Amino acid sequence: DADEEEEKEDEEEEEEEEKKGRGRQPPSDVGEGRTVFIRNLSFDTEEEALGEMLQQFGDLKYVRVVLHPDTEHSKGCAFAQFLTQEAAQKCLQAAQEESEGGGLRLDGRLLRIDLAVSREEAQKLRGQKVKKPTGTRNLYLAREGLIRAGTKAAEGVSDADMAKRARFEELKYQKLRDQNIFVSRTRLCVHNLPKAVDSVRLRRLLLQVAGRGKAVHIKECRVMRELRGKGQSLGYAFVEFGEHEQALAALRSINNNPRLFGAQK
Template identity: 65%
Template sequence: MSALTIFVRSLPADASNDRLEEIFSEIGPVKHCFVVKEKGAEKCRGFGYVTYSMEEDAQRAVREVKDYDGQKINVSVLIVNVCLMFPQCSNEDLKQTFAKFGTVLEANIPLKPDGKMRGFAFVQFKNVLEAGKALNAINLKEIKGRQVAVDWAVAKDKFVATQPGAKKEEKVAAEKAAPESDSEEEEKVEEEEEKKKPEAHSKNKYDAANRKPLPSDINQGKTIFIRNLSFDTEEEGLEEVLLQYGELKYIKICLHPDTEHSKGIAFAQFKSKEAAEKCIADAEDESESGGIRVDGRKLNIVAAVSREDAVKLKDKKVKTHTGTRNLYLAREGLIRSGTKAAEGVPAADMAKRTRFEDLKLTKLRDINVFVSKTRLCVHNLPKFVDVKQLRKLCLKAAGGGNVVRITECRVMYDKKPERGQVLGRSLGYGFVQFQEHEHALKTLRYLNNNPDIYGNTKRPIAEFSLEDGKKLKMKEMRQQQVKVCLSSVCVFVMIKMKSNNFLSMVTRIPPPQPQAQTLFHAQTQPQAQTLFQTQPQDQKQGRQYAGFQTTPVLEHVELEDGKKRRKVLALPSHRGPKIR
């Protein structure tokens, strides 16, 4: 049975072959169709088959036909499982086909009592990840020239336990075809009965297989939750690493229900609480060589919690804002017309708010512009408000006290303020920058649209300021250059001062005494000894002697008013050193 045949379910009890053909022939030419009826009666069993001449018509019927005389029906393309009545395919051929995706433990094609194939097969892999890869690769592909459908299987004992009437349906499966159907159609009915059992059990067989309850020991603390697993990690590889901490009851890697791929998380249960605690303690080692690693990835391991606790933790999780532009703050303080917050706001203020919002959106189109977290822009200020009043108001709004720090506060004027001149006319807005984001947010919410500050007609419009990243970088570069220049000047001055101090220390000697000069010129022996004997005394007083030193002689002239001034010496009469 190929993709030309569609399977129709949820048919009413009075459904007939003629009416079914009439409905589906509107899509395209129908090769043949029939409904499956109860044995010895005209009552429909609720399903039937329609075979088209073209595959496009079958696909279109699946999309467009939704009801049978007002009753909703389910239409799907029927693709029978592995090797429907195809004797060339054996268990060994099937095993070789699936072996390239992993280790195949068993491949079995069920047979009827007469030796004919039932039209489906079971393939068991050693690992669930390998089975998932095979499912995605082989599904709707051809094996031995026949297109097959591959899906997850359900354990027979569990299915029989939930379907008490399954055995009865299986016995009469070969007798369900309508009288007008040929032998091929009889096989279709019987094979569909085999397929109907898992379909009735669950719409998603994979979900049904995964509903197996795992041992719960949340209160005992033996189960761990593992994150940051590699998508290629298998349960065997993870088990080898965890066994060094103690014996395990199970390891379960969580798979995505749609892709059948690993989610990167897993659960593992130890037989002892001590082993689980030791594993968690080793995983918390944050050193470069510490922690537990599997397939090159450092695992994040914590104690598992119940599903109810996990939901509570998820609800309590605080949403963190990502990104460096702080765009979530751009809407802080926004008031839309028609909302409750806009009640009582003058029309002029609403027009200003609309204009400011449009301007803000235009500026934010530039990726270099971001929203400051600590700097506020306050519009709609009265003309008499100056910097001192604005600072005082913002300190009060932020709660006051020594904790609040305002690093910048300015009111914009129509001309640049200059020292000694009268300030120009206020433009009605200003900027306030806080040290902490919490204080800025508190101030914004207090000032924005507050009629109690400057009256109902002058409600402040407060918002977080927009900053240009490029301009801030240029400003920072200029400040760095100024710091470098200042530091170089300071170093030069310090070096100059140190050099002057060094020279003064080197050349510092006691001033020459007139008596000593007389003795020197007279070259008398006793007096010369007296001169050199005074040197150690000067050194004891902290003065250093380093040879001869010329001391400038300062002469002063008395003026008529009794004051003194320095005498102006005459210029030298010739160039070069003066020779005496």
């Protein structure tokens, strides 16, 4: 599989950079969960521009583009450390291709961002990937929320909205071709939110629709926002529930529901 080969090559590159210690190599802080490894950078992208983009998620300790030891030219990857784990997690979430903007882009490149891992951990992960995955991947849940053209559920849905849904479905199934990817039973990505809806309002709404008279535990509810200016909503959010049944109830209640926000959407 080409994707698996590319991922293996990236991990080996990350490991090799740790070994070389090129003078500007980040310290051994990868175990703190605040350092991310960024791939698929343009060779022309500079640390300042990358740092400006990443600052939307939180304050940074450093950003370091990895250079070839012989030419001192960029190798197309970088390390960045945030001051908090929360900021690093925001960055990882926004980098997912199923986000409203289709991930994070800089200088015309779609960035691939993961938590940085130690050399030992990278070796362990590679060893795990060659094993056959066990247990359920919850693939049946991937069909939840799907609206097919020509069905009753699609009545009144605009062509633009249907096209957007089709794009997200295609991205989802591309990712699920990887046998190591599974569908979360408790986590949702909510698209097409009105710009005026913030995390507090969305959480309040989800508590109402997911509980059905019972107590609801939402572990996380975060509307993603722009880097510059007033931090305007990007129109999508990540939500994690404490229980699968509550996540499912919320999905079925808010998906394609014109009564929620009316003309605001």
